[in-house]
Amino acid sequence: MKILVSDPVSVQGIEILQKEFQVDVKTKLSPEELIAIIPEYDALVVRSETKVTKAVIEAAVKLKAIGRAGVGVDNIDVEAATKKGIIVMNAPEGNTIAATEHTIAMMMALTRNIPQAYASMKRGEWQRGKFTGVEVRGKTLGVIGLGRIGTGVAKRAIAMEMKILAYDPFISAERAKALGIELGELDEVFANADFITLHLPLTSETKNLINQAAFDKMKTGVRLVNCARGGVINEADLAAAIEAGKVAGAAIDVFEKEPVDPENPLLKLDKVVVTPHLGASTAEAQVGVAVDVAHGIIAALKGEPVATAVNMAPIPADVLERIKPFFTLAEKMGCLAVAIADGRINSIQVEYNGEITEVDTKMLTTAVVKGVLNPILQETVNYVNTPGIAKTRGIAVREVKIKQTADFADLITVRINSDKGYHTVGGTLFGQEGRIVSIDGHRVDVDPSGWLMLSPHINRPGIIGKVGTLLGQEGINIASMQVGKTTTEGTNIMALGVDSDIPVDVLAKIKAVDGIFGAKLVNFNAG
């Protein structure tokens, strides 16, 4: 598989990718160049410069994952990617400290006129009176967006004896209180803040949030800091508010259009301190996001769930740790269940027993359904599109949890229902290895890898020998053999691990053996 890295991403991340896949680093591509080469790639890694538009996604043929080495995914058409079953992930934590510290640096640079004083001295001047600033102690800092960075900025500002008034409709008052932060409505923040700092994403809702109408509600002399996203502030309105004396100054790291247009009015104002989107630009952050995104891309390309996918339900790290060993098993159980099922599938039930019931198992259930759908569909089936595909196909998915278990510490049982009846597959982990421990109530111990032939038969001498002879005549080697007892008196199931595919006509000959009720072949390595 091939990965394209189209923005400057730290070498530590690239090296991790190179251990597993071929990696091409091609930066500064024009939109046309990216569209022309994207069909070759299975994954794309970007920072904020590459615009992954609908056209890019439509041109992609094999693309399975897009990784953003950073937080904001506003440069990626996530909706188009989701429709195509492409996992979009970010690296949300690696640059939090960098952006937090940059925000504080920008606020202090703004209050003490550091860039202006620096430029003046470099011109050979000594102007002490011109650059008198203001203190932040005792001032109210309005924090809009109290997520990772907003909270970090608030904590540091509290240490500088600022009072924090925050607006974030998705944060509880208890959480804010525990941090020593007062929550208020947006208009309260506008009306009371001496400084306002933005830490929210750019969405259709937040675009132009800080516009002329917002400035009208603010204190005269307010100072603004934006290290979140350009576009949240209307730049023309900000420039006008500064010129009118309503806003005393602004520190801006992010712009509506990047790289910024030299004619941007904000660049012409002395009261505006600017940096070229440097919030995440520390050595530590760049390594952090590159390494995080590399691990996410590898997981996605191996068909494993990605903790930081933005178009899938997020999985907390502790839950992922707990359920990760079960993923491959769960998918293979789905693959086995669909192989033995007859008729039109109308529902899949996944029952969990044991310790595993204590965590959120939704992604494991998705893994089972993915395993069911993968062998029967031509389209790419992954963790992003599996729930949608099952729904469109009218397959109801149900999860049942019963903590009590009889024989295993953890047990997963898949029941696949069709218009012709139902089948069950049980699985567990022996150490870290997945094992199929029951098929339709027959006790087995099957390693779910390679080819497996399953054949229920009457429990009487000679049958297994006949099957062995038939396979031997066709040159098909039997690698392992299990015979499980069934709960139905007198019926056993043969589970033969074979080294290669069994042609349909050979399978027909096996089915025709007297005493055999059927024969099904499963390829656990498909998909």
Ligand SMILES: NC(=O)c1ccc[n+]([C@@H]2O[C@H](COP(=O)([O-])OP(=O)(O)OC[C@H]3O[C@@H](n4cnc5c(N)ncnc54)[C@H](O)[C@@H]3O)[C@@H](O)[C@H]2O)c1
């Ligand atoms: N300048 C940089 O280089 C740089 C670096 C990292 C992150 N960022 C940007 O900083 C921003 C914050 O990043 P983060 O990691 O803290 O994200 P986060 O997801 O942890 O926090 C965002 C917060 O915004 C809140 N929010 C969403 N919509 C809102 C609205 N309409 N009004 C108020 N609050 C709202 C959310 O509830 C959340 O708490 C993002 O836009 C990110 O892209 C910039």
Ligand SMILES: O=C(O)CC[C@@H](O)C(=O)O
């Ligand atoms: O890639 C960058 O340097 C910017 C990252 C930053 O804007 C983010 O959203 O994480």
